Amino acid sequence: RSDSLCETGSNTRADSLALPAPAKLNRMLHIVGRRPDGYHELQTLFQFLDHGDSLHLSPRPDGEIRLTPALAGLDAEDNLVVRAARLLQAETGCRRGADIHLTKRLPMGGGLGGGSSNAATALLGLDRLWRLDLGLDALAELGLRLGADVPVFVHGHAAWAEGIGEHLVPVELDTPWFLVVHPGIPVATPAVFGAAQLTRDTPPITMARALQGGAPSWRNDCEATVRSLYPQVAEALDWLGARAPTMLTGTGACIFAWTDTQAEAQRIAADLPGHFTAFTARGANLSPLHAALGR
Numbered sequence: 144r145s146d147s148l149c150e151t152g153s154n155t156r157a158d159s160l161a162l163p164a165p166a167k168l169n170r171m172l173h174i175v176g177r178r179p180d181g182y183h184e185l186q187t188l189f190q191f192l193d194h195g196d197s198l199h200l201s202p203r204p205d206g207e208i209r210l211t212p213a214l215a216g217l218d219a220e221d222n223l224v225v226r227a228a229r230l231l232q233a234e235t236g237c238r239r240g241a242d243i244h245l246t247k248r249l250p251m252g253g254g255l256g257g258g259s260s261n262a263a264t265a266l267l268g269l270d271r272l273w274r275l276d277l278g279l280d281a282l283a284e285l286g287l288r289l290g291a292d293v294p295v296f297v298h299g300h301a302a303w304a305e306g307i308g309e310h311l312v313p314v315e316l317d318t319p320w321f322l323v324v325h326p327g328i329p330v331a332t333p334a335v336f337g338a339a340q341l342t343r344d345t346p347p348i349t350m351a352r353a354l355q356g357g358a359p360s361w362r363n364d365c366e367a368t369v370r371s372l373y374p375q376v377a378e379a380l381d382w383l384g385a386r387a388p389t390m391l392t393g394t395g396a397c398i399f400a401w402t403d404t405q406a407e408a409q410r411i412a413a414d415l416p417g418h419f420t421a422f423t424a425r426g427a428n429l430s431p432l433h434a435a436l437g438r
């Protein structure tokens with residue numbers, strides 16, 4: 144794209160944007176195969192939560208991308224927010240920059256898609272700020288280069304996903320309250336997907352069949368492996384599972400229970416063991432990011 148498509152120079156006064164980067168849950172997750180490159184073929188149902196990180200974006204005319212604050216253990220250049228911004232610049236020739244402030248609430252290695260959601264919010268937010276006007280399909284394609292979970296955050300609707308997460312069909316799921324429990328340790332996704340014991344041969348099902356079963360029959364194929372690799376996750380699953388229907392999200396570390404009311408979720412959380420943390424949130428079929436952007 145020619146750089147004339149991008150608002151350059153300081154003669155335009157583009158406003159700052161404050162945008163949410165919501166969490167996701169995997170309401171079910173089946174591993175149905177493995178590609179030659181080692182990535183796993185999945186079938187999953189993604190749903191957003193009305194809880195997450197937030198990004199504040201303001202334009203810089205000098206082309207620099209500045210991210211604050213520094214995150215412990217993660218170099219800014221490796222942060223998916225900075226990588227998303229640089230990818231957008233490289234693909235469009237846009238010479239504008241941005242100051243980006245990231246308010247982090249989602250744990251890293253938590254299975255809530257925090258990093259992927261941050262990347263998607265950066266892509267959509269900078270597309271708006273820099274007036275690039277790329278469509279969601281083009282932004283999702285860029286997002287997929289940053290991570291398998293980025294496209295669903297770009298498209299912004301609860302979805303049935305196949306492939307490694309890039310073939311998406313929007314769905315309407317029930318929107319219960321969730322109690323999300325973090326066992327206090329991060330899970331390394333490659334360690335779970337690389338584990339010898341992980342089952343990778345669940346027979347594929349149709350989307351209609353997945354939706355028919357509903358919450359009681361949904362399961363996450365990573366759960367047994369994560370249980371054995373991370374005893375803290377097993378302990379959290381046992382604790383929460385004794386109180387409400389409970390599942391792992393993604394490859395963990397977070398687990399979630401669904402409840403009919405927020406009061407019920409809060410009642411369970413009141414007895415939470417001290418080494419766990421938790422939050423309550425409601426399921427959302429439209430991403431709070433897209434609601435904020437009116438997309």
Ligand code: C5P
Binds near residue numbers: 181182185306307333
């Ligand atoms: O795409 P993302 O960077 O989030 O994936 C992290 C790692 O998880 C990959 O390097 C790969 O080892 C594993 N993975 C996988 N199959 C997927 C998604 C992730 O094997 N569908």
